[in-house]
Amino acid sequence: xxxxxxxxxxxxxxxxxxxxxxxxxxxxxxxxxxxxxxxxxxxxxxxxxxxxxxxxxxxxxxxxxxxxxxxxxxxxxxxxxxxxxxxxxxxxxxxxxxxxxxxxxxxxxxxxxx
Numbered sequence: 069x070x071x072x073x074x075x076x077x078x079x080x081x082x083x084x085x086x087x088x089x090x091x092x093x094x095x096x097x098x099x100x101x102x103x104x105x106x107x108x109x110x111x112x113x114x115x116x117x118x119x120x121x122x123x124x125x126x127x128x129x130x131x132x133x134x135x136x137x138x139x140x141x142x143x144x145x146x147x148x149x150x151x152x153x154x155x156x157x158x159x160x161x162x163x164x165x166x167x168x169x170x171x172x173x174x175x176x177x178x179x180x181x182x
Contacts, residue, residue: 094135098128100136101169103121104158104162105169107142107156107157110157111157112155113153114126117156137156142157142162143158
């Protein structure tokens with residue numbers, strides 16, 4: 069059996085590290101996970117999200133929604149009304165992230181002090 073080239077293992081590790089860095093740069097920001105988790109049940113407006121996520125300021129919530137929308141995890145829909153209504157919902161990419169967030173939450177429950 070041929071030995072694996074250690075350079076390939078390092079390159080694979082570096083690609084994985086880069087992907088984790090990108091993921092945690094976005095998801096590691098305070099409130100990002102809670103915003104995504106709050107949308108798991110379905111679309112919600114800004115006020116609904118603000119009430120559901122205790123302690124988040126309107127400006128930070130607005131920033132997180134913008135960042136997550138730009139990243140393609142959330143879709144923003146404007147209904148011209150009247151009255152004008154804006155709703156947010158998970159995209160396919162956002163829904164694909166939910167099992168990983170659930171697993172991370174379970175890991176934290178099992179291994180991190182409260």
